Amino acid sequence: MTLATVLVAAAALVGIGLWGALGQQSFVMLLMGIELMVNGIILAAGGLWAFAAGGVPTGQVLVIVAMLVMAVEMAVGFALVVAVYRARGADTTEGIGSLRG
Amino acid sequence: MSSGAAADVAFVAFALVAVAAGYRVFRTDSMVRATFLLLASFLAVGAILVLLAAEYLGTALLFMMTVEMVVMALFMVMFMMNPAGLNPMAMVHQPRLAAGAGVAAGVALAGVAVVADFPDAPVAGSAGAVAALGAELLGPSMLVFESAGITLLATMVCAVVLSASRGRYGPTHDGSVAPPLDPGGDHRPTDDLVEPGGGGHGHHGSHS
Numbered sequence: 001m002t003l004a005t006v007l008v009a010a011a012a013l014v015g016i017g018l019w020g021a022l023g024q025q026s027f028v029m030l031l032m033g034i035e036l037m038v039n040g041i042i043l044a045a046g047g048l049w050a051f052a053a054g055g056v057p058t059g060q061v062l063v064i065v066a067m068l069v070m071a072v073e074m075a076v077g078f079a080l081v082v083a084v085y086r087a088r089g090a091d092t093t094e095g096i097g098s099l100r101g
Numbered sequence: 102m103s104s105g106a107a108a109d110v111a112f113v114a115f116a117l118v119a120v121a122a123g124y125r126v127f128r129t130d131s132m133v134r135a136t137f138l139l140l141a142s143f144l145a146v147g148a149i150l151v152l153l154a155a156e157y158l159g160t161a162l163l164f165m166m167t168v169e170m171v172v173m174a175l176f177m178v179m180f181m182m183n184p185a186g187l188n189p190m191a192m193v194h195q196p197r198l199a200a201g202a203g204v205a206a207g208v209a210l211a212g213v214a215v216v217a218d219f220p221d222a223p224v225a226g227s228a229g230a231v232a233a234l235g236a237e238l239l240g241p242s243m244l245v246f247e248s249a250g251i252t253l254l255a256t257m258v259c260a261v262v263l264s265a266s267r268g269r270y271g272p273t274h275d276g277s278v279a280p281p282l283d284p285g286g287d288h289r290p291t292d293d294l295v296e297p298g299g300g301g302h303g304h305h306g307s308h309s
Contacts, residue, residue, distance in 0.1 A: 001152065006149070013123055015210070022202055024193060036123050039142060043119070049224070051219070052220050055154070060157070060237070071165070071169070071253065079260035
């Protein structure tokens with residue numbers, strides 16, 4: 001368990017998340033791709049905190065901010081999915097041609 | 102942090118679970134299964150954080166993600182046509198571009214991870230880390246902590262407003278008009294009269 005191995009695993013998670021976020025049609029699956037990318041960011045920040053920052057407490061605060069971003073993204077994302085489905089009856093990115101309400 | 106052969110084996114196992122489950126999320130037919138695979142990926146990362154002496158963060162991630170993924174499974178059942186994965190399906194677009202971008206991003210970031218020369222300052226141990234985080238959150242980083250709370254409150258309001266089907270006085274698509282003040286009367290507060298006449302007589306098209 002070294003910093004490089006932790007960061008490589010985090011890079012793999014970010015890459016897989018980007019692949020899913022760009023490739024999936026469904027809004028919900030797209031959100032899962034973004035979640036996976038933030039997951040990789042959390043792992044990378046944790047690894048850097050433990051190996052390269054000497055365990056300064058602010059490093060852990062950064063991870064908490066990343067977790068906050070994930071929670072906000074999830075809640076607002078699902079609310080938008082509900083709003084778009086109500087207004088347009090669409091649940092995939094192909095179902096809407098514009099963002100106009 | 103944990104060190105030694107056992108910690109290395111555990112780290113490799115958790116890292117493989119995190120990456121493999123993350124990959125399977127977009128490869129399985131069942132949407133509910135995809136959700137729980139994503140949960141497995143998060144739990145593995147949480148376990149790695151515990152190995153890295155960030156015990157509070159790892160445990161918090163575990164609890165938070167378990168609840169969040171159960172909510173996500175509900176949304177999957179609500180919005181996907183194939184939640185149980187009874188039929189094979191592939192709902193993808195631009196698959197080559199997406200795969201190329203994903204591989205490029207992963208390889209580039211991994212290259213940085215291997216090549217870059219990071220400072221070598223390992224954390225001393227997990228004993229003081231949690232206490233230090235608590236002192237930091239309620240001390241110098243209080244602003245971050247409070248901002249996080251306000252942000253989550255704003256998120257709750259935002260989510261309710263975005264997803265509500267009706268306003269205070271009725272369905273939003275009918276126009277939301279205040280009721281009379283006295284029973285049976287017609288005395289609405291005048292500043293509340295959004296659309297005199299009410300009803301569904303096309304008061305939407307005229308504006309756009």
